[in-house]
Amino acid sequence: MKRNYTLIPLCLVLLAFIACSNNTKKASDDTEATTKNAVNVPQFNADSAYQYVKAQVDFGPRVPNTKAHVDCGNYLANKLTEFGAKVTNQYVDLPAYTGTLLKARNIIGSYKPDTKKRIVLFSHWDSRPWADADPDAKKHYTPILGANDGASGVGVLLEIARHLQKQLPEMGIDIVFVDAEDYGTHQAYNGPHKEEYWGLGSQYWARNPHVQGYNARFGILLDMVGGKNAEFRYEGLSHEVAPNVNEKVWKTANALGFGRHFVQKKGGFVTDDHTFINKYAKIPTIDIVPYYPEGDFFEHWHTVKDDMDAIDKATLQAVGQTVMQVIYSEK
Template sequence: MKRNYTIIPLSLLLLIAMVACSNKSKGNTDSEGKQPKSTVSVPQFDADSAYRYVKEQVDFGPRVPNTAAHKACGEYLAKKLEQFGATVYNQQVDLTAYDGTLLKARNIIGSYKPETKKRIVLLSHWDSRPWADADSDEKNRHTPILGANDGASGVGVLLEIARQLHKQLPELGIDIVLVDAEDYGPHQSYTGNHKEEYWALGSQYWAQNPHVQGYNARFGILLDMVGAKDATFFYEGYSEEFAKGINRKVWNAANNLGYGRYFVKEKGNIVTDDHLFVFRNARIPTIDIIQYSEETGFYENWHTLKDDMDGIDRNTLKAVGQTVMEVIYNEK
């Protein structure tokens, strides 16, 4: 068999060797020659601190609109955000509940780097259910609940994130929006027409009347019932519909951090929650991190008198809080 040989000059061999050494020194390029994303220093979420903020809310009692406990807790939340260096906006507004009750509501917004156009919005509702209408004991079904998980857990996580933001700001601007009157939807015994708009009254108002004219955000993350032991979070249905990429971003971050047992990469059910109206009315793609599955439904003590501090687990708060921080600090 005849072979062809090419004689390569010594000078060309030296040039090839130099280029090879140069490429080797880069080391971390991918198959397309692109540099991988640089990692940033993400602060450590303090679960004990978040737990304390959950308890401090619960200690006020049920945070039902038109009550003294609700008013006092609203002052506490606004002062906490101020303490943590946020520019604070308060939306004091009268909202009409499904049964005609006039609710003295208050949305509380804490903004970081308010001058920055590129923004992320983090949300949670801070009110609690006016009735334990899912309680096993019928006598309790018109008694207000403490809402340790359903309300206070998400807010507790966001307050701890605010504390960390005060010490180290990410590249993008962050808005923490604590919405009111989310849980004043119809009692389970209500026989009238059930509408989605009967829920999440505060977020509906904020989405239509943002704290800053022309407000927009790249995406939003809603936290709801994020404190129970061994909670599992699936891709919520509406989130998959209008913010699928954000779901993947968050769940991938959680799994990379080792929190895969909490953030399960499977599609869950549709839940009517604040994120739905933030997307519909403000056109901000927003996901919902919420404990809900077809097999078990919501958190086991959902809308019962047992939704108290006994149901709050620091490990779950840590998994959610650290995941959210990983996302917002790495966003460019």
């Protein structure tokens, strides 16, 4: 009996040793598999993005039918070409609500254009033709620089494009700079304020994509993504049409430590380029756009003070690194 008594624990020790060895091997295998499957995401450079924002602002207000608009459009197309994209330009005359015919230009940069699985990234590159929200009524018809409202999203996407040239993700990526987004009704306009008066370039692209039959798994719109202390919440329409994309982006941001900027709460509904992309192109597209409890998009929205002083590199970093993590992780 004594012998049997000592044999049982020895067997248990042996079994435990075998189990431990198997668990160690499994853990080692899991670690190796995780390492193999780990996504190598480039590091977004906010200093670089800031310079791309500044380069646009240096042209002056990028209002359609102006020299600054033409020159900046050429700059953007050349940068996408420099960064290895296949560039498509959509030149189109679009009527504004005033009846003015706008010489608009959508600029598209495509990476891995033959790949069917795609993600599309948007930002508008034009700036508001009038500072109709400025505290000074004398400036209500002064064009704005649009450092945050326009240039910030484009600057982030140019920095992403710079990395795409060096390292391509599995998905095909299209970067779409849409035009004539901000030529919507002046606050003093006495006529109807229709949502279709905004986002003229995105309406055109959504109905006439740069590739016939174009489709993408999802889209992400960046608008006003460089403001100081910006807080982004789930935009209303985005959360209706693409809640899974919203969750993916906001969870990624929080995992990266950007929870101060990406707050996992619902914000309001915004008429923006994604409104028309969802409506006409049927591509589930979300809008990363700032939410402020006071009701305005940010302090200097549609004022002459939307200049480089309004830009915060920390916000550019939070948005840029988050979007890069998302697109490089998608399979």
